[in-house]
Amino acid sequence: MNLRSVEAFLDVVRSSGVEEALAWLNSGVPHRFSAIYRFEGALLRNEFLFDKKNAARPAYLLAVPFEVSFCRFALRDGSFRTDNSAVDERLLGHPYRGVVVSYHSVPVVTPEGDLWGTLSHFDTEAIHLDDEEFELLKAAAQKLSAFL
Numbered sequence: 001m002n003l004r005s006v007e008a009f010l011d012v013v014r015s016s017g018v019e020e021a022l023a024w025l026n027s028g029v030p031h032r033f034s035a036i037y038r039f040e041g042a043l044l045r046n047e048f049l050f051d052k053k054n055a056a057r058p059a060y061l062l063a064v065p066f067e068v069s070f071c072r073f074a075l076r077d078g079s080f081r082t083d084n085s086a087v088d089e090r091l092l093g094h095p096y097r098g099v100v101v102s103y104h105s106v107p108v109v110t111p112e113g114d115l116w117g118t119l120s121h122f123d124t125e126a127i128h129l130d131d132e133e134f135e136l137l138k139a140a141a142q143k144l145s146a147f148l
Helices: 006-016 018-026 071-077 131-147
Strands: 033-040 043-051 063-065 080-082 102-109 115-123
Touching (some): 018 033, 018 131, 043 115, 071 080, 071 102, 071 115, 102 131, 115 131
Antiparallel strands (some): 033 043, 033 115, 043 063, 102 115
């Protein structure tokens, strides 16, 4: 039995809530942060943040202008992955290039098909995300909006 499955994720959401489910997702990846952002006009507002270091939420993560977020690429393309934004040519000239270094994100869509926000793993260091964990992130995002 695969302990890292969308069914296991759903068990955590149902029994312990979204915050614990986000922590569970993060437990399978090396990234410091996992987050859920919600669209709010021209901003992406942080709704849930898990930090492996359990530090106070950095102010720059509370709300991000959509136009300068990496989330916009996840929405445009259906997902976005970069292990190292500092050397990712797709991000040349981007203000967060080399700041948010590893970023792996997928859209969260409502059951009606409307874009709600994003689900992401990210870090300030270059970190690879295994394909299996990225597929789990996508599967979790597809189920998540029912609990938000």
